[in-house]
Amino acid sequence: MNRVSLFFLLFLISQFSYGQFRIKGKVTDAETGDPIPFAAVLIKGTGTGMNTDFEGFYDLEIKEAADSIQVSYLGYITQVKPISNSPEQTINFQLRPSDFELEAFVFEAGENPAFEIIRQAVERRKDFDKRSLEAYETKNYTKIEIDIDHLSEEFRQRKTVQKVTSVLDSIRQLTNDEGEKILPVFFSETVSRFYFRNNPLLRKEIVEKSKVTGVGITDGSTTSQITGSAFQEYNFYRNWLTILEKEFVSPIADGWKTFYDYDLMDSVLVGQDTCYQLQVYPRREQDLAFSGTIWIKKEDYSLKQVDLTVPNSANLNFIERIKIQQELEPTEKGPLIPKRTRVQIKIGQVTPNTAGLLAKFYTATDSVKLSEPKATKFFNNAVELKPDFGEASEEFWAANRMDPLSSEELAVLQMVDTLKKIPVIRFYSEGLKFFATGFLPVGKIDLGPWTEFGNYNNVEGLRGGFGLRTNYKFSKKWAFQGYLAYGFKDQRFKYSVSAKNILDRKHWTTLELKSTREIDQVGLEMESLEGNSIFLAASRFGTLRRPFISTSQQLNFDREFFKGFLFRTGIRRAQFDPLFDFYFIEKGTGELKSDFQTTEWRASLRYGRDEIILINDNERSSLGPSKWPILELNYARGFDWLGGEIDYQKLSFYLYQRLNMGLFGVSRYELDAGKVFGEVPYPILKNHLGNETLFYTTAAFNTMNFNEFASDQFISLRYRHFFEGFLLNRIPLMRRLKWRAVANANFLMGSVSDQNINNIPAFGPDGTALESFGRLDPTRPYIELGYGIENIFKFFRVDFFHRMTYLDMPEARPFVVKVSAQIIL
Known part of the structure; x- marks a missing residue:
């Protein structure tokens, strides 16, 4: 081979190597292992470089030898690695996040x-x-x-x-x-x-x-x-x-x-x-x-x-x-x-x-x-x-x-x-699920709820119980549930059994038959607390206020006709047996009675335009609305036949909405209005929920006493605002605490007709003074205003409430402090 041929061959080899010198690899987060897209990859000492793609990959061809490659990205520590002499090599980078402070940029003239x-x-x-x-x-x-x-x-x-x-x-x-x-x-x-x-x-x-x-x-x-x-x-x-x-x-x-x-x-x-x-x-x-x-x-x-x-x-x-x-x-x-x-x-x-x-x-x-x-x-x-x-x-x-x-x-x-x-x-995962849901899956049945396993109050003394329900493994058409409890002081059995048939899952349609015998409290009925097992258990603990034995049988039908529009109807027969001194004057006879029976037909419409509903096994679960309000319209008719003793009608309206106020935080409000038509004992009226405990709750009026007011027509508004960091973030000494301001405003207007006032005697047959209820002035609202701080040590919240009206009522509390614990982000 002559020199010209040798030179030409070496030239071809050099040109071949020159075009095939290639480096590729992947850039990831060292803590999470996730790819880092858009990171800057640079061959040091040259102008060759590129950004990683969305999956963190890069692929470079370089025209000259180099000794190192550098990867940098904002928020991460820049990393440099050596390059070997291999014509094709893979170099991966794992970047560690860096703590960086935001820089202040100053522009000398004109707009940024x-x-x-x-x-x-x-x-x-x-x-x-x-x-x-x-x-x-x-x-x-x-x-x-x-x-x-x-x-x-x-x-x-x-x-x-x-x-x-x-x-x-x-x-x-x-x-x-x-x-x-x-x-x-x-x-x-x-x-x-x-x-x-x-x-x-x-x-x-x-x-x-x-x-x-x-x-x-x-x-x-x-x-x-x-x-x-x-x-x-x-x-x-x-x-x-x-x-x-x-x-x-x-x-x-x-x-x-x-x-x-x-x-x-x-x-x-x-x-x-x-x-x-x-x-x-x-x-x-x-x-x-x-x-x-x-x-x-x-x-x-x-x-x-x-x-x-x-x-x-x-x-x-x-x-x-x-x-x-x-x-x-x-x-x-x-x-x-x-x-x-x-x-x-x-x-x-x-x-x-x-x-x-x-x-x-x-x-x-x-x-x-x-x-x-x-x-x-x-x-x-x-x-x-x-x-x-x-x-x-x-x-x-x-x-x-x-x-x-x-x-x-x-x-x-x-x-x-x-x-x-x-x-x-x-063991631990099943235990956490048992605590959160109340039920422990065992094959085709779930044991629980655990809130029924034990309790103590002044009426039942020590209460023990046991319950179970079928799950989706048993059937996707039928769901059975029940529990049995016993109070060692009152020596009474309590129970609840139900059978539900799921007729259609696409347009959620169910038919349910249910029978219950349980202790309830006036204004705090168990039926209104279904789905909140922990709060329900807490309401039965300690001293029960105006307790009664409630025995009921009901047949319920639900159907979702189109997205967000749910229709419910049913008939319920119930027996009220008071465990406290209670009497009312029976309409027509004028006699004093302490117990009564009702037969009630119910119908309701619920509409949530953007409410997200999931089918959780054999139940519907709501993830709440994102923008639009949830509306409910409820009607009930009590008959004085089919076992019922009282003729009445109840109409109510409920509205809930979450409002994004942008810079100023987030608001939530609940509007509730209703009317009872007919002469009824006061347990059938709207008994407004008060709160005498130390703990804050959104479901009650926090300066109102238990059973302080009842109405047969009412309208209420409960408004809560969360400022997030809007106010306190701007105070230099407090911003590091990450405290957040909250505010409350609760309004209630209501009244009671004369006929429902007159059916309550002042004394029982034996001359015992009977407990009654307070009446709201239809021209004067009940108002309480509150303010507070949440996110104290990341968990605690303190609210201060002022009762603005009805300060002349017996045992009125003009100012209260409520505390609560919560896990919020």
């Missing part, structure tokens, strides 16, 4: 250049808000992972924890030596179809396939309804985003200048689009606002992608970090649909000796269709499961995952499956 960009983006919000579309549908893939983290050494040394870690030590760790150990307890994947229509605003998700594995998870159908994309919506084109029932202001909200500062960092190419890269900062670090980076397209000022964090300086409890990363893509009509969304919620330790929690949510959207709006009746159920939702092969998941599971996620699945089989884990 970022302001005009934000102003243009805000002005064009309606052009890109997906809610402006008439209708659309998408195919979504959602995965959720929940881990226990902050595994302190003291926590790991506990005997129960050691039993777990000894089993898991044989399984590979989720992060390498640069990461921290986590203990996964839940993992789910869901493929669903999401439907939206405007005017009226309706949403629906049909879960096609779902795979759920988790510690303590026994019913996939219930869990699968909340693991889809319907509960993972983050729309930054709204002024306020609701996260964990808190309202966070968007960086492109109408009042953006009130909440945020901005810095124009660069002009960058994202995919095929040239974008402004802006850094956003809360003006006040305690506000519920985001910090991080947003990318706005130069062409039309639409959002391209966001990487935003709620820092731990915000006025939140237990939350160390909320991080939202999102990529958006335009539809053919212009408005944007999130293509990928990743959310991390990191919950810190409640106490130093406990562990923290890390929740990760990921949603990918595909197959966007701008279709004709579906009929309103299609949206009857907010979440619907296909009959075979739990049956899917591994081939199906491999084909329908928009991104394959990482090696870390595969390890999560293995660890969760292992955890579920550890006896101590099963």
Whole structure:
């Protein structure tokens, strides 16, 4: 080979190597193992670099040898690693979060250049808000992972924890030596179809396939309804985003200048689009606002992608970090649909000796269709499961995952499956569920509620009992429930038995027969407390006020005709047997009676336009409304036949709404009004609930005494406002305490007709003075005003109430202090 040929060959080899020098890898969070999108990757000493994609990957070809590669991203410690001589190599990075302070930017002349960009983006919000579309549908893939983290050494040394870690030590760790150990307890994947229509605003998700594995998870159908994309919506084109029932202001909200500062960092190419890269900062670090980076397209000022964090300086409890990363893509009509969304919620330790929690949510959207709006009746159920939702092969998941599971996620699945089989884990998870729900699943039945197992009060003395109910494993058509209790002092048995047939699950339709014999209290009837087992148990403890034996049989029918519109009707026969000195003058005979029977037909209409309802086994569960009020209209007719002795009618109206007041916090109000037609004993009237205890409750008038007032026509308004951090965040010495101001205003107007006053004698047959009730002046409202502080040491709340009217009543309390404990974020 001559020199020319040799030179030519070496030239070709050098050129081949020159074009094939390639470095790729993945950038992840060292604490969570999650990918870090949009991070800057730079070959040091050259101008070659790129940003990681949404999954944290990068892939670089370089034209000259270099000795190191650097990765940096705001909020993380920059990391540098050496490059080897290999023509193709993989270098992964695990970045650790850094504590950084928000910088103050000073502009010498003119307006901050970022302001005009934000102003243009805000002005064009309606052009890109997906809610402006008439209708659309998408195919979504959602995965959720929940881990226990902050595994302190003291926590790991506990005997129960050691039993777990000894089993898991044989399984590979989720992060390498640069990461921290986590203990996964839940993992789910869901493929669903999401439907939206405007005017009226309706949403629906049909879960096609779902795979759920988790510690303590026994019913996939219930869990699968909340693991889809319907509960993972983050729309930054709204002024306020609701996260964990808190309202966070968007960086492109109408009042953006009130909440945020901005810095124009660069002009960058994202995919095929040239974008402004802006850094956003809360003006006040305690506000519920985001910090991080947003990318706005130069062409039309639409959002391209966001990487935003709620820092731990915000006025939140237990939350160390909320991080939202999102990529958006335009539809053919212009408005944007999130293509990928990743959310991390990191919950810190409640106490130093406990562990923290890390929740990760990921949603990918595909197959966007701008279709004709579906009929309103299609949206009857907010979440619907296909009959075979739990049956899917591994081939199906491999084909329908928009991104394959990482090696870390595969390890999560293995660890969760292992955890579920550890006896101590099963014991604690079942115990927590038993405490929370009141029932312990044992095959096809549930034992409970535990509140019926034991109690003590002045009437029954020591009370013992036992109950059970069937669950969905027994039948999805029939549900049976009952309990039996015995009071050792009064020597009476109490019981409740019911049988319910579920006629239709799509338009929730049930028929229920129920029989009960129980101790009740005037104004605090057990029927009104159903579903609140802990409060019900507390109301039966200690001294019972105006107790009576209630024996009833009832037949109830429920049907949801369309989304949010529920019709209820039924007939109830009840016997009132007082356990206190009580008499009334019987209409017609003029005789004194102490007991009476009623036969009552009832009908009610309930409408919650955007109330989210889930079918939890054989029960309906409400997650509450998001914007619109809930309305109820109730009617009851008491007959003096079919065993009934009293003829009357009752009509009532109820309205509840949660109001987002933006900067000023959140309000809730309840409007309640009613009227009783006819002459009745006062236990049938509206006995307004007072509160003589030390503890605050939203269900009562907190300065009113028990059984102080009753009415046969009334209207009441209970208003509560939560300022969040609006007031106290602005006081320098108090903002670090993260206290939050609250306010209450309760109003009541009512009256009692003469006929219902005159049927109550002053004395019984033996001359004993009888307890009565106070009357409200129809021209003078009962008013109490309150103010207080919540979030004291993260748990406690103190309220101060002033009784403004009826101060001349016997034993009136003009000022009271109420305390309560709560776990709030």
